[in-house]
Amino acid sequence: MSKFHSIKVSDIYKETKDCSVIEFEIPEALKPEFIFKQGQHLNVRTMIDGAEVRRSYSLCSSPIENKWQVAVKQIDGGLFSGFVNNTLKKGDVLEIMSPSGVFFKDVNPKVAKNYVVFAAGSGITPILSIIKTHLALEPESTFQLFYLNRTVKSIIFKEEIEALKNRYLGRFEVFFFLSKEHRNVELFNGRFTKEKLQILTQKIIDVPSVDECFICGPEEMIFLIRDEMTAAGLPKEKIHFELFHTGNSEADKQRVSKILEKKVEGTEVTILDGGKEFHFVMGEDFDNILDGAIAAGADLPYACKGGVCSTCRCKVVEGTVEMKLNYSLEEEELAKNYTLSCQAVPTSKKVVVDFGL
Numbered sequence: 001m002s003k004f005h006s007i008k009v010s011d012i013y014k015e016t017k018d019c020s021v022i023e024f025e026i027p028e029a030l031k032p033e034f035i036f037k038q039g040q041h042l043n044v045r046t047m048i049d050g051a052e053v054r055r056s057y058s059l060c061s062s063p064i065e066n067k068w069q070v071a072v073k074q075i076d077g078g079l080f081s082g083f084v085n086n087t088l089k090k091g092d093v094l095e096i097m098s099p100s101g102v103f104f105k106d107v108n109p110k111v112a113k114n115y116v117v118f119a120a121g122s123g124i125t126p127i128l129s130i131i132k133t134h135l136a137l138e139p140e141s142t143f144q145l146f147y148l149n150r151t152v153k154s155i156i157f158k159e160e161i162e163a164l165k166n167r168y169l170g171r172f173e174v175f176f177f178l179s180k181e182h183r184n185v186e187l188f189n190g191r192f193t194k195e196k197l198q199i200l201t202q203k204i205i206d207v208p209s210v211d212e213c214f215i216c217g218p219e220e221m222i223f224l225i226r227d228e229m230t231a232a233g234l235p236k237e238k239i240h241f242e243l244f245h246t247g248n249s250e251a252d253k254q255r256v257s258k259i260l261e262k263k264v265e266g267t268e269v270t271i272l273d274g275g276k277e278f279h280f281v282m283g284e285d286f287d288n289i290l291d292g293a294i295a296a297g298a299d300l301p302y303a304c305k306g307g308v309c310s311t312c313r314c315k316v317v318e319g320t321v322e323m324k325l326n327y328s329l330e331e332e333e334l335a336k337n338y339t340l341s342c343q344a345v346p347t348s349k350k351v352v353v354d355f356g357l
């Protein structure tokens with residue numbers, strides 16, 4: 001099971017007015033454990049006003065840069081993002097887990113792939129890492145980036161993106177969309193819409209030649225782009241996405257309440273972890289195994305508690321559970337009985353899950 005490590009902030013700077021980039025100083029001894037793939041994230045933990053706060057942030061640096069950087073955009077009322085943007089300074093220490101996540105495709109220097117990538121705001125962080133890595137290591141591959149921000153000034157990593165465009169002339173095209181500033185080309189004004197995506201897939205993106213499509217942003221945007229790219233002929237398995245927030249849509253709420261109706265009360269749960277066992281009975285105040293276990297005193301890994309990061313992944317080895325939401329486990333993992341403990345509602349009288357598999 002991944003553990004948190006105390007890691008020093010070696011640098012912190014404002015990328016835009018409300019977005020800070022943090023760089024971590026990974027000690028030499030931990031570097032092998034912190035090797036990462038483009039598109040992966042770090043789980044971060046700290047104490048703010050006496051309470052533990054955990055978040056998950058995508059690495060915006062590329063593995064080939066030998067740097068571990070995340071970008072944190074301040075969100076209204078955001079406890080951790082406010083702390084990073086207003087209080088955190090160079091030399092401070094945060095608790096960090098080694099990188100994880102499956103939002104990537106392996107690099108292959110021998111292939112010439114065409115990547116189409118969409119991002120909104122800080123959704124650029126894993127996308128930037130993906131772009132930098134594949135462009136550098138796959139000399140024949142190309143990228144088209146469609147990137148939405150409010151204004152020119154709020155475009156995160158604008159300079160770095162422009163520099164990459166110049167460096168990889170002919171292999172990297174960038175299309176900035178702005179929601180709060182008007183420009184001459186109507187297509188690039190405002191958020192992504194069905195109509196705009198139809199224009200993009202007819203005039204700018206050569207859909208039959210697209211090998212991989214990565215999308216990172218809010219749920220609504222992701223599903224809209226996924227549906228339009230699919231309608232334009234891109235097979236679903238070529239579309240990969242990473243969500244910001246979850247559980248807010250009507251469809252999610254309906255799914256959650258349906259699953260909760262199946263909850264079995266008083267389930268006896270056993271947690272296995274590398275030879276250790278922990279037993280507890282699910283309290284009626286908790287609807288998922290992670291919360292039930294933590295309340296009973298178990299020390300389990302988690303970060304987002306939203307079905308996104310998969311830090312809390314475990315395998316069901318006895319009994320049954322149903323997930324409220326799942327934005328990270330792939331079909332293959334589901335077929336092998338993996339579940340997200342933060343979403344796993346027990347649906348049998350006895351459940352055994354293994355965090356070590």
Ligand code: FES
Pocket residue numbers: 301302303304305306307308309310311312313328340341342343
């Ligand atoms: S803690 Fe992130 S998916 Fe469960």
